[in-house]
Amino acid sequence: MKFYYFNSTHWDREWYQPYQEFRKYLVDAARELLRIFDTEPEFRRFTFDGQTIVLEDITEIRPDWRPKLEELIRSGRLSVGPWYVMPDEFLVSGEAMIRNLQVGRRIAAEYGARAWPVGYACDIFGHIAQLPQIFAGFGFEGAVVWRGTRGEDGGHFVLWESPDGTRLKTLNLSRWSGYSDFTLNVRGMLPVPLDEAAFKEKFRKFVEEDTENWGDVFVLSDAFDHATPFGETEKMFRCIRELYPEAEIIHTDYTELFDREFGAEALPVIVGEQIYPADGIRNGGGQISSTLSSRCDLKRANDLCQNELELSVEPEMAIRTAAGDVESLPLLRYTWKHFLQNHAHDSICGCSVDQVHRTMLCRYDEVRNLDRMLDEEFRLIDRARITGKHIYASIRQNFKDDKECEAVAADGCYTLRLFNPLPRPVRRTMELELPFPAHASYPYPKRRGELFGYEFLNCFRLYDAAGNEIQYQLKSVRSNQLRAFYRQDSRRYDIYTVICAPELPPCGWCGIEVRPTDAFMRSFDTLTVTPLSASNGLIRLDVNPDGTFDLTDLRSKRSYRRMNDFRIDREIGDGWNHVRPVGNRRVCGAGNAQVVLTQDGPIRAEFEITRRYDVPRALRCEGTNREAYAGLAESDEIVTLEIVTTISIDRGSEVANCRTVVRNNLCDYRLQLLVPTGISGDYFLSQSFAHLERPAGRTEGKWSESFGEPEMIEKNFDGVLGKRDEKGGIAFLSRGGIHEGGALTDENGSLVITLLRAFGRTVQTNGETEGQVQGDRCFEYALDCFGPESCFTELFSRMQELRAPVSNYMLKTEEIAGRNEESFITVSGGLAFTSLKPAEDGAPGAVILRLVNFERGMRSAAVSTARPVSRAVLCRLDETEVSELGGGEFAVTAKPGEIVTLKLEFGQ
Missing domain, CATH: 2.60.40 (Immunoglobulin-like)
Known part of the structure; x- marks a missing residue:
């Protein structure tokens, strides 16, 4: 028998207390850890929860501890990374996860060692399909996961397969208490002196009850939330040896586990995303899926920052880097780090106390300020290039200068x-x-x-x-x-x-x-054809008197009827879970509607639709005349919830653009948008670097009715959600802030998209108000009526166009001394673009281009550049070079699901 003992502390940077309060506990834990390392030489290893941000948080308060921390990290006794922060995988982009791992690796190197080569995802609320490929792209030896996995999928030692076929050794902590299994069932949560007799009794029971699952190889995961390090490991090991004299005990950071226990024998394979709910039998840890719709203000703020960084600022910085200008790369790196601090899973998920999320919104504002400054610098460089003048020549030198006159x-x-x-x-x-x-x-x-x-x-x-x-x-x-x-x-x-x-x-x-x-x-031309209808030759929009609208694909003659319908359910859940009360009254129709034609011309027809719902304002807790709790009921106060949707169609486009503003004065409810498609069967979606399909309704069906955690129809998606058949279909494309959707099994073949959840419960409080997200809440999206020839890559590209900012400025034409309209880089073909950025090493002239194949067959893309490429290299995701492709124009081929990373070097 073997026992692999792993000790760590799962450190949520902010959660049921704000960051600065948790940091006090973190500094205390670090003090105790250093004491244990100094006084207990048999204490071999400790892991800081797979994150490196803890090092910054500790040493900012105690810089004098840094030399000792560096010594422990270099010696391998203290494992740090691979993450900067442990993120949520569904609420941040795949590129953001890559930046997260790159920052984690960089900080580990600053402390004198490589990052821990283990894909530690112990408490993330489910896992994306492409995580094995991402982890393999950083050279990790294996992954450690818990939430969302099935216990019945072959036990604890499995291979996890990505859409491209990458298989990664994976420790599946599916049963019982996950990463805290040993802590909660044997040792106890507090670092008190070990009671040897009690420990032996609990340990024997622990082994006997779980032998069927582990066999003769046990993992003892001792890693409770915010736990102070426990140093009496040698005493614990002695007790275990007395119970099991023949056993081998390995104090591990999991690297030995992956080397020794994943041998040549066949291992079970788990495939794709891991979003299985806790059934109470095979999986004791909740997948916790409703965080996707908690605190819609955070989700929108995050995605707008992400759009600017990935689809504007980084390409701009890549062009500057290719020309040898790397002066602002430190600021770009700082911006990413500041942004990533909001990606910790209990932060971005919206399941913390209100003060945590107020702090996050301030961070998002700061990130957008930094984005704007980097974008302004890029515009000023272009202005100086085409005018031959520095910006100083165009601004006031004193308050008497009339430079505004010169700008006319x-x-x-x-x-x-x-x-x-x-x-x-x-x-x-x-x-x-x-x-x-x-x-x-x-x-x-x-x-x-x-x-x-x-x-x-x-x-x-x-x-x-x-x-x-x-x-x-x-x-x-x-x-x-x-x-x-x-x-x-x-x-x-x-x-x-x-x-x-x-x-x-x-x-x-x-x-x-x-x-x-x-x-x-x-112009007297118009796209309108009746007072409530418009057509551009490809699609027709008809607004109905009740405020719904119909879209008709004029090519296939298929109509999608009663769009812009909403449903309102009551909410008694919190940041983690959506829960409807017993006797929930679902509001399915508006009281009245008003329609205004706001744009009427040859290029765009736009209607503003206001739908009004008269609903009890909130839920209340009812009592008896003896003040005993009697249950929940809707309040007597009735308020009018206004939902204002602006819907437009443009000349020559198959896409209808929508902007929905919820004037939120309602509490304790969930608001969902319905998109009736008339198409039965499965639906498709985007996820980080992946195109997936899921069945309509609940994947587990009636089997999940008895689960400890209910399976939700609405699940994660990352911007694209749709249905199709042999005639084509319709896709919902989100600009950002919307991550929860699915497909009903109704006769309309409806997609259902959660816009917001308003709740008053927060962790370890008597209730707070900001989870009710009062005020105007804006959601921007498009409805794409695509034909049978359209592929997923095209839909993904249209979503990117919806998200990508277009930087611009205006100047006098006479100021332009020369014109240079060349394209820096062009990608054509069947691969989707996900990133253009400076190389991680910061070398002048070196940029990274990343592409992915979303389709089912092999796909290729041609890459050409305006300036000569001196060297093109195929890399791993961590930018480790693999093979050279030469220079000049070239083609790249990828298998289904494959992510391709290219490093392009431009001569100076």
Whole structure:
């Protein structure tokens, strides 16, 4: 018999207490750990929960402890990493997980050692399908998982397979208490002196009850939450030897386990995502899936930051790095670290106390501030390049300078510079702001009003770089708006928002020329066909009197009816779980609706639909006249919940864009959006680096009715959710902030998407208010009516276009001394793009391009660059070089599910 003893402390950085309070406990735990290492030489190993952020948190308070920590880490007695923070896998992107592991590895190196080569995911609330491939891409020896796995899938020692076929040795802690199994069942939670007799009795029972599961190889996982290190390991080992004299005891960090217990004999294989709920028999640890919809404000803030970092700032920094400019890489690294601090699973999941989440929202604000500054720097570099002048030449040197006058184009000709961060051309309808200088002495040279001058407007036309006119639709004019030009130099502008569809070249700058015209810029063309309907030739939108709408794919003649329907369930759960009370009254229809046509032109038709639901404001706890608890009931106060959805269709597009604002004055409820498809059967979804399919309804069906944890219909997805058949289908594409959805088994074939959960319960409190997410809550998404020829990669690309910010600025055309409209990099073919970033080593000229194959067969992509590539290298995910591909243009081929990482080096 063998006993592998693993001791750690599972350290949630913030949870039922705020970060700074938990940090006091962390410093105390570190003090005790150092004492044990100094006084108990037989204490061989300890693991800091697979995270390196604990090192920063400790040494910021006690920098004098750093030399001792470095010594322990170098000697292998203290394991740290591989994560920076232990994240949630469903609520952050795959790229964010890769950055997390890269930061963890970098900090471990700063302390003198490599990061712990174990994919430790002990308390994450379920696991993505591609985690084995990600861990293998960092050279890990194996993974340790608990929540979401089945106990019946072959025991504790298994191989876990990703969609690409990668198999990783995995310790499955499925049964009992997971990573705290030994702590809770044998040793006890507190670091008190060992009672040898009691320990022996508990240990014998522990072994006898679990021999069927472990066989003759046991893992003793001693790793309770926020546990103070326990040093009497030698005494415990002596007690075990007295009970089992022939047993071998290995004080492990799991590396020996993966080396010795995953031999040549066949092992069971588990496949794909792990989201099995706790059944009380095979899996005692809850999967905890409803965190996907907790604190919708956090989810939206996270995804908007993620969009900016991954789809704007990093491609911009890659272009700068390729040119040898690495001055701002430290700031980019700092921004990522600050962002990742919100990815700890009890943080991003929204299951902590209110103060934790208030702090997180401040961090998100700071990350977006940093994103904006890096983006501004990129715009200033482009401005200096094309004008030949530093920004200092265009701003005030003193308060008497009239630099605003110099910014006015006397001829009325301006150029709007646009940057497309995606490595493929983009032609989609977008809203662009044209900031005309509002100088009182220099009005725009061409202005017209209607016959008697009711409203004077600038008259201008738009042209692309080839001189072709770009038709536009004027959405709004805001006059005399104050905007920062640069630092303290703020200026006033007349902001014209136009709707147009320019063609943006791949990963590069382009210009739209604004030229004055004598003609009054109006168009009588319209996409509307009735007062409540519009058509663009590909899809037709019909708004119904009750505020629902129908979408019809004019190519297949298929209609998707009664979109924009919502359902409201009562909520008595918390940040972890959605629970409906007994006798739940589901609200399925609105009391009334109002429809406003907000855009009516040749490019876009847009309707604003307000649906109103009269609902009891909250739940209340009822009592008797003797103040005894009698149950839950809805309050007597009735409030009107308004849900305002703006739905638009654009010329030449199969996508309907939606923006839903919930004016939330309602408490204790869950709000879901229904998308009836009329298509039966399975649905598809995106997950980090993966395209998956799931059955409609509950995967476990009626079998799960008796589970300790109910299986939810609504499960994780990362932006794309849809159904299809031989005619095509419809896909829900989220801009961000929405991560919970599924498919009902109703006759409408409905997709169901959770927008928010409002709850008052928080951990270890008598209730708090901020989980009720009061106020306006915004959700942006699109409905894509795609044809039978469309593949998942195309849907994913359209979602990226919805998410990718387009950096822009406007200047006088006469200031532009030269034009350089080349695309930095172009990717074409069947692989999806996920990242373009500076190389992790920070070398000038070195950038990383990552692609993934979402399809079922082999797919290829061609990669070309405007500047010569001196060296192209195929890498692992951690950017370890594998093989050279040469230079210049090249093609990349990937098998189904494979993630491909390329390092491109540009000569200086």
